[in-house]
Amino acid sequence: MKLAKEQCIKAKVIDLRHYRCPQFFVQFKWQLKNSPDKKVLFVCTDEQDLSDIKRYLCNNSYHCTFFEEGNLNYIEVYITDV
Numbered sequence: 001m002k003l004a005k006e007q008c009i010k011a012k013v014i015d016l017r018h019y020r021c022p023q024f025f026v027q028f029k030w031q032l033k034n035s036p037d038k039k040v041l042f043v044c045t046d047e048q049d050l051s052d053i054k055r056y057l058c059n060n061s062y063h064c065t066f067f068e069e070g071n072l073n074y075i076e077v078y079i080t081d082v
Contacts, residue, residue: 011041011076016048025052032077042075050075 014031016024024044032040044050050066050073057064063078 009039009078011039012037013041013043015043017043017045017072019048021049024048025056028053029056032079035079038079040077040079042077044073044075046071046073048073 012035014035016027016031019027028042031042046068053075054066057075057077063080065076067074067076
């Protein structure tokens with residue numbers, strides 16, 4: 001029996017820390033839609049409101065992970081062709 005190799009996909013890192021609403025959400029969507037990569041990691045501050053981004057990702061059925069480290073928030077989004 002042949003086992004499939006686990007694929008490690010490197011994430012493209014996009015820093016959104018210097019954006020404020022509404023440009024923060026606009027840049028997030030633009031970067032997500034125009035990324036040729038299969039995995040994107042967005043970096044934000046804990047002061048930025050992520051509620052619109054969370055709602056957008058949920059409503060559009062993106063597979064994503066949110067995590068915090070210090071005063072930074074990270075959003076890891078997996079992009080699949082369906």
